[in-house]
Amino acid sequence: MKARPKTFTVSGRTFTVHYVRDHALLNDEDMGRTDYDHGRILVRTYLDGTRLPADAVREALWHELMHAAFWSAGLPECAENEDLILQVSNAVLQIVTSAK
Numbered sequence: 001m002k003a004r005p006k007t008f009t010v011s012g013r014t015f016t017v018h019y020v021r022d023h024a025l026l027n028d029e030d031m032g033r034t035d036y037d038h039g040r041i042l043v044r045t046y047l048d049g050t051r052l053p054a055d056a057v058r059e060a061l062w063h064e065l066m067h068a069a070f071w072s073a074g075l076p077e078c079a080e081n082e083d084l085i086l087q088v089s090n091a092v093l094q095i096v097t098s099a100k
């Protein structure tokens with residue numbers, strides 16, 4: 001997988017990924033956001049004027065990918081469960097980064 005994929009498909013749904021310095025849809029504390037209606041994921045690359053390290057951007061990306069995966073699987077209650085998303089995205093990221 002590319003470090004910064006621009007599109008991906010899950011459960012037959014294609015999403016575009018946008019790496020943004022800031023965006024009207026992002027609250028100040030948001031690292032990313034999944035816009036299900038438009039098949040779009042926003043991932044923040046700057047916070048408080050400082051460029052985020054690559055691992056922070058990747059963590060935010062995988063978090064949003066898990067939101068998209070659960071939503072596309074027809075499990076919106078899981079997609080909106082932040083604790084579940086945090087646990088699953090951290091586990092998947094560990095698997096992806098430790099796989100040899």
Ligand SMILES: [Zn+2]
Nearest residue numbers: 063067082085
């Ligand atoms: Zn989230």
